Amino acid sequence: MIELDPSLKTPLYEQLYAALADEIRRGDRAPGTPLPGRRTMAAQQGVSVNTVDTAYQMLAAEGLAEPRPRSGFYVQKTYGMLHTRTPRPAPQPAVPAALAEAPVPLFDLSTGSVDTALFPARSWGRIQKELLYQRPELLQRGEMQGDADLRGEIAQYLSEYRGVECTPGQIVVGAGIEYLLGCVAHLFGGNTVAIENPGYSRTRAVLGNSGIACTLVDIDRDGLSVAALEASGASLCYLTPSHHFPTGVTMPATRRAQLLAWAAEQPGRYILEDDYDSEFRFDTRPLPCLQGMAGADGPVVYLTTFSKSLAPGIRIACMVLPQSLLARYRRDFAAYANTVSRFEQQTLCEFMAGGYFTRHLARMRLAYKRRMETFAAALRAALPGVELDGVHSGLHFLLTLPRAESETAMVQTAASHGVRLRGLSEYYMTRPELCRPNTVVAGYSALKEDDIPAVAAALAAAWCAFL
């Protein structure tokens, strides 16, 4: 029994963390053994599950414990390796999957991964190598907004493929949407932003951290509701109009026009348009973005990322600032170095200039389309009565089983059959009662084509009671 003292200034989760860390360091808890379940520990110690969870997360981040999906936390097996100052031992061989105690998901249908087999490693690597040997000036600091030639390539691409209206001078390259959203937030200090519900909780975290008040606005069948936006009193609006995350709704033209009218109605109103995965639309050519409808001087900040089109591990995103924000941005960020390595900026620049990027996108679109069709067909065959929504764009769709017991039951039985996916209600930051019942989000970007029959079979077995 660990003794916690609520009268101390140190929070309970830190006390619990410190006590467990001591036990692990002393060897009182053997490497590889499980920590008590969160609810058990919470009941034992008379604290909330959240307190236990925070303490466990701290142990994990410290390298003292290891989370195992659907199974809880275990004392780190390799503990000791990182904490010694003696010469580093040889890397430990990975634990073979068959020996691991906990059921590890075999198939991952979460969003946010990519199929690494589609990455153009050969051409990317060749360009990268040439730049390293031939352009030593790239070791020096570059331009604050990103290298001018890369911004030129991006401007041309966004204009041709996404209907963005901008000059290279309006583009800011950065190491991820979170970083760029943080910069945008600075420009809007004191404002309130409306965020789609359901939607990206990440956006709320970033804008909230940066001092912007966030208010959640429900979506309807056409996406963010302009009436609800008006009622929210917000002067900023963050949205994903091309392919709403996670429902997949594409905002129709009339709703877009209403949104732009809302923004034009009062000075200081702005739309933050996140065009995160619009490269992947399989039925028709993607709709042009809101930024293009509004024009280069319109009240729209356009954001997009290369995480889907290249890889999430290569941290390149960009935004297009309207002229009205540009001078202030440049003044306030003049002292900042760009956050993307110049070698990666220039590798992307050459990759785009040489035509590799658009060919790579065309290849990926084809591969993902085929995978989506195969996967959807396999699911429809294996799961009689299943409803699939939002299949024509993006890299995930919604899967509804009308006769399921509950969304939670769907997620849990799938996990116990080796398939990891999230329920739609998990994306609701408020009012989860509005969520369509018995619906999960199925991402297929990291799913191997050969695995599709096995995934469909696993889900059919998991959900046999719901069919």
Add this chain to the structure above:
Amino acid sequence: MIELDPSLKTPLYEQLYAALADEIRRGDRAPGTPLPGRRTMAAQQGVSVNTVDTAYQMLAAEGLAEPRPRSGFYVQKTYGMLHTRTPRPAPQPAVPAALAEAPVPLFDLSTGSVDTALFPARSWGRIQKELLYQRPELLQRGEMQGDADLRGEIAQYLSEYRGVECTPGQIVVGAGIEYLLGCVAHLFGGNTVAIENPGYSRTRAVLGNSGIACTLVDIDRDGLSVAALEASGASLCYLTPSHHFPTGVTMPATRRAQLLAWAAEQPGRYILEDDYDSEFRFDTRPLPCLQGMAGADGPVVYLTTFSKSLAPGIRIACMVLPQSLLARYRRDFAAYANTVSRFEQQTLCEFMAGGYFTRHLARMRLAYKRRMETFAAALRAALPGVELDGVHSGLHFLLTLPRAESETAMVQTAASHGVRLRGLSEYYMTRPELCRPNTVVAGYSALKEDDIPAVAAALAAAWCAFL
């Protein structure tokens, strides 16, 4: 004559920018021709020099004009290339230096560059290539604080070489000090930070942008004065104790102890220690950092960068958070992806684990020490009466000519003889009258050894009246 209308809501600099941009786009101002000098334009238009400068900077960022050092702004020669949607023309050959109209500095003594010839391109490139082909999992998203094995290597390095006391779990890897300072600022919202004067104006910009009130505190011969810090009322203190930027002062042990006592006196007081270039100390082993004196749980956030030890174009920096800030940091930034590409994280990790990094540092230290000694000797020979300060550490020193007319005269005559350097007073954010007179900051990190006699000769010619 351009017509500006002060009664409009559009700021004057934007009006001026827009009018000039139109003229350039219409071809009324021929590519390659100079724009009027800033003072001339300001007088013509009846606006401030600052207004003109902002408009010119906007044109430059737009790619419409091009700044040339010590010469002003010119209409962009290659304008048009970036603004067409027709296929991209072949890249324009660079303008040979002999044809350029303006005197371009031949020798750059500014700080912040590195000698690209010292970069270990071969081993770096080999590791990078292996990772790209052999570890496709690096394409996926990594850990929020940075990859655990890289953090392990950094913790070990900082412990052995800088006396930092921390576990890998306390380390946060990020794409540059500015990004990391922005994260730190979030943790200290509502506080006031004391910043060294003279010092890094960048720090003031970043912390100010992030909502932290900044107050400037004068340094004395031992660095930041604790009495002045007390008097400032600040609860945070940003400083460069190992090698004050730009004066080169190393803070002695007693002053360090006083600073830690200041921090310990009240809860919520923290020191932000920027150890930006302490790898380069030539006389004695570097002093251990403040963070190590305070211990892993002490009130110090330690920041350092790989910009000097590797290259500024590769964006890797890191910070060490004390336990007291870690839980809050992890909670508030849980949704953020790390800002450094995983390939570059892992290249650095292998580079450190394989022993390349410490060997590379030893080689650089030797090369820079030799360069410093050669340069200092050449300057002492060429400039009778010159005083050099802060030669024993870092990659720059102070150069004083007691009999010079003024600092400005030193900077301008050097520039007209092809040597770019900055005056010490330029680093004073307030009270420049405290600045030691007739002193410039001479960085030698990007100076080729073969160029040293020519630089010394150019400065002797530039400053002959001051000797």
